[in-house]
Amino acid sequence: MSGDGPVPVRVDVEATDGAARAGIAHTGRGSFPVPAFMPVGTRGSVRALGADDLDRLAPPVVLANTYHLMLRPGAEVVRDLGGLRGFTGWDGLSLTDSGGFQVFSLEPDLDEDGVSFRSTYDGDLHRLTPEGAAAVQSDLGADMQMVLDICPALPAPERTVREATERTARWAARGRAAFLDGAEARAERGLAQSQLGIVQGGVDPALRADSARRTVEVGFDGYAVGGLSVGETREQMLPALAAAVEHLPADRPRYLMGVGDPASIVEAVALGIDMFDCVLPSRLARHGTILTDEGRLNLRNARHTRDPGPLDPACPCPVCARWSRGYLRHLLLVGELTASRLLTLHNVAWLLRLVDRTAEAVRDRRLDAWRTDVLAVWG
Structure with missing residues (x-):
């Protein structure tokens, strides 16, 4: 055009x-x-x-x-x-x-x-x-x-x-x-x-x-x-x-x-x-706050020090596919710039996927049920 x-x-x-x-x-x-x-x-x-x-x-x-x-x-x-x-x-x-x-x-x-x-x-x-x-x-x-x-x-x-x-x-x-x-x-x-x-x-x-x-x-x-x-x-x-x-x-x-x-x-x-x-996904990532299907996750919490699992087991993003919470927490705490990049990648990917799933719920005419599930975690 x-x-x-x-x-x-x-x-x-x-x-x-x-x-x-x-x-x-x-x-x-x-x-x-x-x-x-x-x-x-x-x-x-x-x-x-x-x-x-x-x-x-x-x-x-x-x-x-x-x-x-x-x-x-x-x-x-x-x-x-x-x-x-x-x-x-x-x-x-x-x-x-x-x-x-x-x-x-x-x-x-x-x-x-x-x-x-x-x-x-x-x-x-x-x-x-x-x-x-x-x-x-x-x-x-x-x-x-x-x-x-x-x-x-x-x-x-x-x-x-x-x-x-x-x-x-x-x-x-x-x-x-x-x-x-x-x-x-x-x-x-x-x-x-x-x-x-x-x-x-x-x-x-x-x-x-x-x-x-x-x-x-x-x-x-x-x-x-x-x-x-x-x-x-x-x-x-x-x-x-x-x-x-x-x-x-x-x-x-x-x-x-x-x-x-x-x-x-x-x-x-x-x-x-x-x-x-x-700016929510990138701002939260810089401070170690992770978006997940279970709500916000504070990666600075000591309980993640030896955690071999992904940031969000349900997330298909490349960060969750490759790196553990323990490793990403380490990068965050020592101030590695890589931490900001990887955590931002995850948070943005997660929020993009949330909107995609919301669109799917509209197409399937089940938005009320999806809305109830999201608000139960994030409301």
């Missing part, structure tokens, strides 16, 4: 179980199965992993972080080195966030035009606008980019959430217009890029529904729900999520941003969510 205009991300739904669905999402450069978990490659790399590891894991999509890449090495550098594909050496599908979540965690100066913030690297002052976020992400060249939104931490006063939601709607229209204006430049690079809008609204179902309707009216290529899993409970999150999903089109992907814990994933799939991303 050429990059001469908007590239809708079309979802072909192949199976449903209640509101949950399984199928194939089609981008301008390839397709991927949904539900899908996207590992996070913050600075152009999933922490501790290389492109060859990604080839082995075969994630459907990898997310890269706009905020970090625009600061180091700079979006123009990534563009001149072939975009994310050429820069990272990984040919799979990619998505860039808008940078908004990281920016707003820095308590920036916010006005109607955009946001000013200090670099976490050198303290230099930077400016990000809806138009600028679209241009930076076009330079990065991911297959999918996100519009700039405002993500208040929760809990927050009702007025703060409402103002953020209103401004997100105004920024959505500006960001979409800028993205469409850049179509010719993307076409010259052969870039078939899509842009996804973001629903905000805190934990207020009515505000979420209104934000979803307004975001759809702008007319994006796909849709995301942001501003959840940022301090609220799961009991608060799910009704707000359901209210948003109800107003999102069935033929476009529905992406729950920043969520990767197993319980929330299966709950969100049951509500009709298709895509997830989170």
Whole structure:
């Protein structure tokens, strides 16, 4: 497909179980199965992993972080080195966030035009606008980019959430217009890029529904729900999520941003969510916390010192097939860099497989039973 205009991300739904669905999402450069978990490659790399590891894991999509890449090495550098594909050496599908979540965690100066913030690297002052976020992400060249939104931490006063939601709607229209204006430049690079809008609204179902309707009216290529899993409970999150999903089109992907814990994933799939991303598997791995079918495993625990068994007997990943808990614990405790790589490989593989198994449950119309099993361990 050429990059001469908007590239809708079309979802072909192949199976449903209640509101949950399984199928194939089609981008301008390839397709991927949904539900899908996207590992996070913050600075152009999933922490501790290389492109060859990604080839082995075969994630459907990898997310890269706009905020970090625009600061180091700079979006123009990534563009001149072939975009994310050429820069990272990984040919799979990619998505860039808008940078908004990281920016707003820095308590920036916010006005109607955009946001000013200090670099976490050198303290230099930077400016990000809806138009600028679209241009930076076009330079990065991911297959999918996100519009700039405002993500208040929760809990927050009702007025703060409402103002953020209103401004997100105004920024959505500006960001979409800028993205469409850049179509010719993307076409010259052969870039078939899509842009996804973001629903905000805190934990207020009515505000979420209104934000979803307004975001759809702008007319994006796909849709995301942001501003959840940022301090609220799961009991608060799910009704707000359901209210948003109800107003999102069935033929476009529905992406729950920043969520990767197993319980929330299966709950969100049951509500009709298709895509997830989170740093959870790599962050836990660095600290010796392992994802298994029996729950979290603390590899630093002394009881694993002489354990010859795999991290998870039920896991078919290459780490579980080859190395023992005792050996991996040793690498972790002596600070070998290999430990981060191997434990991250396992955790990412385990979470990818969890989502695959959730998709299988949808296709077999047994999601309720699978959800019950997952929540019994992770709920």
